Amino acid sequence: MSDANIAAGTLVAHRRGTKLRSVLGYAGLIVLIIAVMFPFLWLLQMSFRQTLDINAWPPKLFFSPTLEHYNVLRVGQFPKSFTNSSIAAVSTTALSMLLGVPCAYALSRARFSADRQISLWILATRMAPPIAFTIPFFLAYRYLEWSDTVYGLVLIYLTFNLALVIWMMRVFFDSVPRAMEEAAYIDGASVWGTFLRVTLPLSAPGLGATAVFCFLFAWNDFFYALILTKSQAMTAPVAIVNFMQYEGWEWGKIAAGGTLVMLPVVVFSLLVRNYLVRGLTAGAVKG
Numbered sequence: 001m002s003d004a005n006i007a008a009g010t011l012v013a014h015r016r017g018t019k020l021r022s023v024l025g026y027a028g029l030i031v032l033i034i035a036v037m038f039p040f041l042w043l044l045q046m047s048f049r050q051t052l053d054i055n056a057w058p059p060k061l062f063f064s065p066t067l068e069h070y071n072v073l074r075v076g077q078f079p080k081s082f083t084n085s086s087i088a089a090v091s092t093t094a095l096s097m098l099l100g101v102p103c104a105y106a107l108s109r110a111r112f113s114a115d116r117q118i119s120l121w122i123l124a125t126r127m128a129p130p131i132a133f134t135i136p137f138f139l140a141y142r143y144l145e146w147s148d149t150v151y152g153l154v155l156i157y158l159t160f161n162l163a164l165v166i167w168m169m170r171v172f173f174d175s176v177p178r179a180m181e182e183a184a185y186i187d188g189a190s191v192w193g194t195f196l197r198v199t200l201p202l203s204a205p206g207l208g209a210t211a212v213f214c215f216l217f218a219w220n221d222f223f224y225a226l227i228l229t230k231s232q233a234m235t236a237p238v239a240i241v242n243f244m245q246y247e248g249w250e251w252g253k254i255a256a257g258g259t260l261v262m263l264p265v266v267v268f269s270l271l272v273r274n275y276l277v278r279g280l281t282a283g284a285v286k287g
Contacts, residue, residue, distance in 0.1 A: 040262065047255035054251050069252035070260075077231065078257060081239035084150050086264070088235065089219040092157040096214045097207070099158075100165025105195060107166065108173035119170070125163045130223050141228055148230045156228070157218040164217070165210055172206030173199065208272040216265055236261045 046054055048065040072078040107119060137156060138147075146152035176199055184194040200207070225235040240257040243250040 043255050043258050046251060047259045049252065051252055054255075069256035072253050072257055073260070076239075077234060077242065078236065078239045081234045082236045082260065084153075084233055085219055085235040085237070085261075087150050088153045088157065089215050089264075091154045092161055092218040093211055093214040095154070095158050096161040096165045097211055100162045101169055101200075101207070102195075103162075104166045104169035105173050105199065108170045109178075119167070122163045122166050126160060126167075134223075134227055137224070138227060147228055148232045150233045152228060153221075153225060153233060153235070156224050157221065161214045161217060164213060168210045168213070169203070169206055172203045176202050212269055212272060215268055219261075219265055 047069055048067070049063050050066050050068070053060050053063045073082070141147045141152055146155075180198055180202070181194050184198050189197065220237065221235070222237040225233075225238045226241075229235065229238065236257070240254055240261070243253045243257065
């Protein structure tokens with residue numbers, strides 16, 4: 001066998017091996033996506049099933065869809081709780097970004113010995129489990145008469161999300177070359193002008209990723225909302241628990257409520273998906 005034939009055979013075998021690895025890689029990716037999406041898809045299809053189909057055994061593959069479970073948006077406490085969650089999550093995200101972003105920029109450009117200690121202290125506020133702060137918050141809120149109020153929840157979420165914003169955004173500001181800011185100073189721009197017109201646009205991916213996490217943590221909170229609210233400030237995750245009654249669990253309403261709770265997060269993430277992907281990758285490497 002000539003050297004040319006051997007080389008051709010080797011090339012064909014290499015191409016087949018590469019194609020096989022690609023096929024196996026895509027197959028593994030599809031299986032992983034299905035495994036990750038399965039709980040959400042199962043919850044979604046359950047919300048469209050009739051009660052008899054939900055409780056049927058063995059489960060029916062085909063069923064007649066219905067929207068009867070989505071009447072939770074019109075009756076009971078769920079509509080008000082959904083509004084409370086929206087107000088608390090949006091307000092917390094806006095305040096956290098408004099206060100935390102300038103703080104992160106100041107720490108990024110700071111030149112003093114206690115810089116690292118302050119950053120570590122800020123991060124430490126996220127290390128303790130939520131239950132460690134429950135009793136102090138409960139007693140303080142009862143004394144101040146802030147229990148069962150939306151602004152009380154906003155304040156609690158702000159104390160935790162603020163540390164997250166400062167810690168995450170500092171990494172993105174560190175990746176912005178200071179030479180660009182110095183060039184803006186030479187052109188006559190002020191500190192705030194440089195921050196707003198140069199630094200923030202360059203850190204837009206980080207802003208999007210951080211805002212998503214702030215909204216996600218505030219929207220999905222169950223623990224503090226369960227302890228510190230009763231009826232007036234009840235949030236959507238807590239309201240879903242009301243469908244778990246002593247007589248039985250209303251699986252259709254639970255599925256519909258869970259789908260509605262996930263929907264704003266999914267929509268918000270899709271709107272800022274480009275910033276989110278770029279933000280989660282760009283902040284990992286300093287420029």
